[in-house]
Amino acid sequence: MDRADVATGRQPRSGPPTAAQARVVAAALDLFARHGVGGTSLGMIARSLGVTKAAVFHQYKTKDDIILAAAEAELGHLEAVVDAADAEPTRDRARAVLITGIVDLAVERRGTVSVILSDPVIVGFFVDHQQFRRLMHRLSRLLSDDTGPEAHVPTAMFFAAISGAVMHPLVADLDDETLRSQLLLLTRRLFAAPG
Amino acid sequence: MDRADVATGRQPRSGPPTAAQARVVAAALDLFARHGVGGTSLGMIARSLGVTKAAVFHQYKTKDDIILAAAEAELGHLEAVVDAADAEPTRDRARAVLITGIVDLAVERRGTVSVILSDPVIVGFFVDHQQFRRLMHRLSRLLSDDTGPEAHVPTAMFFAAISGAVMHPLVADLDDETLRSQLLLLTRRLFAAPG
DNA sequence: GTCTATAGTGCGATAGAC
DNA sequence: GTCTATCGCACTATAGAC
Numbered sequence: 001m002d003r004a005d006v007a008t009g010r011q012p013r014s015g016p017p018t019a020a021q022a023r024v025v026a027a028a029l030d031l032f033a034r035h036g037v038g039g040t041s042l043g044m045i046a047r048s049l050g051v052t053k054a055a056v057f058h059q060y061k062t063k064d065d066i067i068l069a070a071a072e073a074e075l076g077h078l079e080a081v082v083d084a085a086d087a088e089p090t091r092d093r094a095r096a097v098l099i100t101g102i103v104d105l106a107v108e109r110r111g112t113v114s115v116i117l118s119d120p121v122i123v124g125f126f127v128d129h130q131q132f133r134r135l136m137h138r139l140s141r142l143l144s145d146d147t148g149p150e151a152h153v154p155t156a157m158f159f160a161a162i163s164g165a166v167m168h169p170l171v172a173d174l175d176d177e178t179l180r181s182q183l184l185l186l187t188r189r190l191f192a193a194p195g
Numbered sequence: 196m197d198r199a200d201v202a203t204g205r206q207p208r209s210g211p212p213t214a215a216q217a218r219v220v221a222a223a224l225d226l227f228a229r230h231g232v233g234g235t236s237l238g239m240i241a242r243s244l245g246v247t248k249a250a251v252f253h254q255y256k257t258k259d260d261i262i263l264a265a266a267e268a269e270l271g272h273l274e275a276v277v278d279a280a281d282a283e284p285t286r287d288r289a290r291a292v293l294i295t296g297i298v299d300l301a302v303e304r305r306g307t308v309s310v311i312l313s314d315p316v317i318v319g320f321f322v323d324h325q326q327f328r329r330l331m332h333r334l335s336r337l338l339s340d341d342t343g344p345e346a347h348v349p350t351a352m353f354f355a356a357i358s359g360a361v362m363h364p365l366v367a368d369l370d371d372e373t374l375r376s377q378l379l380l381l382t383r384r385l386f387a388a389p390g
Numbered sequence: 391g392t393c394t395a396t397a398g399t400g401c402g403a404t405a406g407a408c
Numbered sequence: 409g410t411c412t413a414t415c416g417c418a419c420t421a422t423a424g425a426c
Binding site for chain 1: 231313377
């Protein structure tokens with residue numbers, strides 16, 4: 001899979017990831033969150049799995065492939081929430097499902113989703129990534145009634161607020177339940193008035 | 196300056212940065228924002244300044260020193276805004292100054308403040324950084340009337356929302372003015388009810 | 391304040407055995 | 409699917425001349 005495929009959204013991936021591939025991606029996500037994508041080496045991933053670099057390279061040909069697989073794995077979680085929201089009969093219920101779903105996701109994977117989706121390297125991958133763009137526009141359509149370009153601001157803000165807040169040092173001492181309920185309360189306030 | 200000094204907030208720095216140091220920090224911030232801290236090498240910083248790596252090392256002994264100087268430079272901008280807010284006579288006016296100040300800062304330095312303050316490496320520096328912790332608690336006190344641990348959630352969310360939203364791909368095409376007014380509108384909604 | 395030159399380490403990636 | 413071994417390169421950092 002080369003860069004052109006990424007940009008066009010073509011998916012030459014060979015079906016679902018193998019067990020070994022899933023382990024590589026899981027280890028990579030954890031390290032990306034702690035050291036950033038650029039600060040994570042294949043040696044670190046290999047060491048955390050108890051194998052050698054060559055074994056990691058056997059699963060993914062290049063480091064970019066690992067980054068992409070990790071980013072798309074996180075995107076998959078998000079997509080599942082948006083799918084569930086889209087299946088709701090009314091817009092209000094869709095929004096409720098979307099908001100609680102994303103808050104749950106962020107709290108559950110506190111410090112992982114967040115950092116990964118805001119890492120400059122991954123953002124760079126996503127800028128021309130069709131699956132990502134489609135997902136973000138679906139999110140915008142669910143959250144805002146506007147159609148102009150400024151309709152995306154609430155979505156960007158909502159997304160950044162949730163994923164950024166859960167990993168903020170200020171709330172590091174807070175338990176998951178308190179964090180979750182506070183986030184829900186504040187988010188609903190954001191979208192209380194007609195968006 | 197060693198790690199212990201960072202943790203205790205002691206400042207053995209030799210006064211204000213020289214012109215050459217300021218140029219290094221500015222170049223570093225730009226590159227950190229584009230490639231992440233871990234993805235930025237001293238060679239990249241040197242090349243972007245048109246000098247050699249040794250010249251960069253002459254200004255700062257280690258890469259960590261550069262990271263810290265860059266992080267504290269960004270922190271300085273934030274501190275100036277909080278200082279201005281604290282000087283206001285009433286809490287409502289203080290909040291207004293704080294919110295517009297931070298929104299202005301984020302839009303002005305779109306894509307720089309944001310990435311820098313959320314980079315895992317810099318967050319790691321800040322966790323035990325006294326100046327950062329004091330600043331964040333001042334921010335919390337201004338934004339929330341609560342005193343419990345959950346009082347920090349709105350602050351974390353506000354901070355993450357602003358700094359994260361300005362660099363989100365969804366709003367990449369938006370002009371600064373539209374982005375600024377939208378952010379202000381939405382932020383005021385967040386803090387409309389008694390916090 | 392900048393340079394050249396260099397040391398030592400770790401990087402991404404490959405080849406080929408088991 | 410994992411290993412050992414290796415390549416060429418870039419990295420952080422230092423020493424000493426200008």
